Amino acid sequence: MPQSQRLHLLVYQVTHGGLSFAFFLMLGLTGLYPVALAADRARPQIDPQLQRPPDIPLERLDRPQRTPPNLIKPIDLNTASIEQLAALPGMSATLAQQIIEGRPYRHKTDLVQKHILSDAVYDRINNLITIE
Numbered sequence: 001m002p003q004s005q006r007l008h009l010l011v012y013q014v015t016h017g018g019l020s021f022a023f024f025l026m027l028g029l030t031g032l033y034p035v036a037l038a039a040d041r042a043r044p045q046i047d048p049q050l051q052r053p054p055d056i057p058l059e060r061l062d063r064p065q066r067t068p069p070n071l072i073k074p075i076d077l078n079t080a081s082i083e084q085l086a087a088l089p090g091m092s093a094t095l096a097q098q099i100i101e102g103r104p105y106r107h108k109t110d111l112v113q114k115h116i117l118s119d120a121v122y123d124r125i126n127n128l129i130t131i132e
Contacts, residue, residue, distance in 0.1 A: 075129050089125060108122075108129055
């Protein structure tokens with residue numbers, strides 16, 4: 001048999017054998033899928049008490065977490081220092097200085113009416129400021 005025919009036969013056997021192997025592999029995997037799915041469904045559910053960390057009592061896990069009451073006392077716009085005003089969310093030292101320069105205020109909304117604060121910043125700090 002000539003060399004080229006042997007080479008051609010070898011290539012044919014390798015490719016034909018590889019394709020049949022891939023076919024049988026895919027057939028086997030598709031046949032195993034329902035078995036694996038049934039085994040997953042048959043797995044027992046884990047008891048929630050067994051899932052808790054051992055150092056946390058079960059009573060603590062059942063209780064809803066309490067949120068602490070709002071302990072922040074509103075800041076008076078007419079007497080607050082620049083540091084107190086700058087500590088408010090969305091405030092900078094420049095805005096705090098402008099608030100101090102615009103004193104006295106009769107209403108909290110004076111900050112927006114005098115164009116010191118934008119509506120968005122005022123909405124963030126509205127509950128944190130007061131006028132006394």
